[in-house]
Amino acid sequence: MGKLWHRASDNYEIETELYSGPLDLLLDLIQKAELDITKLALAKVTDQFLAYVTLHKDVDPDFSSEFLVIASKLVQIKSEAMLPRPPIRMEDEEDVGETLARQLIVYREIKKASQWLSERFDQGQRCYLHLAQSYPVNVQLDLSNIEIADLIKALEQIAIQEQSIQDGATISIPRLTLRKKVQEIIQILRQDSQIRFSNLLGEQASRLDSIVLFLAILELVKQEMISTEQEGLFSDITLQANDKLYHVIENEVQIEEL
Structure with a gap:
């Protein structure tokens, strides 16, 4: 210069x-x-x-x-x-x-x-990460427009995708008993009025087990036998027994089978 x-x-x-x-x-x-x-x-x-x-x-x-x-x-x-x-x-x-x-x-x-x-x-530092605050979330599921048949159809599609397709092999979809899972949840909640979703599911559960359990919970919520609560976004779901659950006869619960 x-x-x-x-x-x-x-x-x-x-x-x-x-x-x-x-x-x-x-x-x-x-x-x-x-x-x-x-x-x-x-x-x-x-x-x-x-x-x-x-x-x-x-x-x-x-x-x-x-x-x-x-x-x-x-x-x-x-x-x-x-x-x-x-x-x-x-x-x-x-x-x-x-x-x-x-x-x-x-x-x-x-x-x-x-x-x-x-x-x-x-230096590429034009942006600042803004982390969303965690707020308590009380989940209220509105199932008024959902039919159990729709959920079953979605479950069947997932089950098909889970199968490993082999040459000459026949794809078979296991018959799942939604009624049995509902009865199981009713029995557990009658002994202990509340339980977490993760405890019901267990550590070794497959994706299919998770779906059946979720469908059973939806059915019980729909029939107003249980309530669900979630403390924060993506946190565990707590199931709470309602009065109706203690008076229902397990075998008489109306459920559409898979």
Whole structure:
């Protein structure tokens, strides 16, 4: 990158890079000189700033006008700094140096935030994972429009997919006894008024066992013999016996067989 000029006595040099605006240039000059952002620091970098504006004055009129506004303020600041005593200002009169220093401090913080966001963008950290809170869930199953025949048909389709198809082999679907599973649940809940779905299922249960158990639970819920509860999303389901379960005769429960 080419250098515009160098003056050893003041120990500074101006680079010919383009800045996004006059505040960007000012901030860079002050940081390279390792100065705090004060009115005095602005006076010290006035010459460098004017040299940069002179070099780029023909690039773009709009670009030049922005820099010239700041340049005029810097000239005023430097002129006041060279006076033996500070100028007397009216009570409501603006101190150009203090105002510009405050603007530059704000600009510096904005630039830092912009650089931080740019780095995160480049690192692919544009997204933040928002984890959904866990809320207690009381599941109420509405089976008013569901027929047991529909569930049986779905069960049969799953059972067919479970079979390993061999050349010349005959696919047979095991006959499942939904009634027996319903009676089993009734007997368990009469001894203990509530039980978890996972305890009913057991650790060695197949997918087919799970489906039959689920169908049996749906049937008991539909007939209002049990209620179900779930503490959280994807948590275990608890089965609770209703009064009707204790008065029903097991063999008289109306169930469509598989």
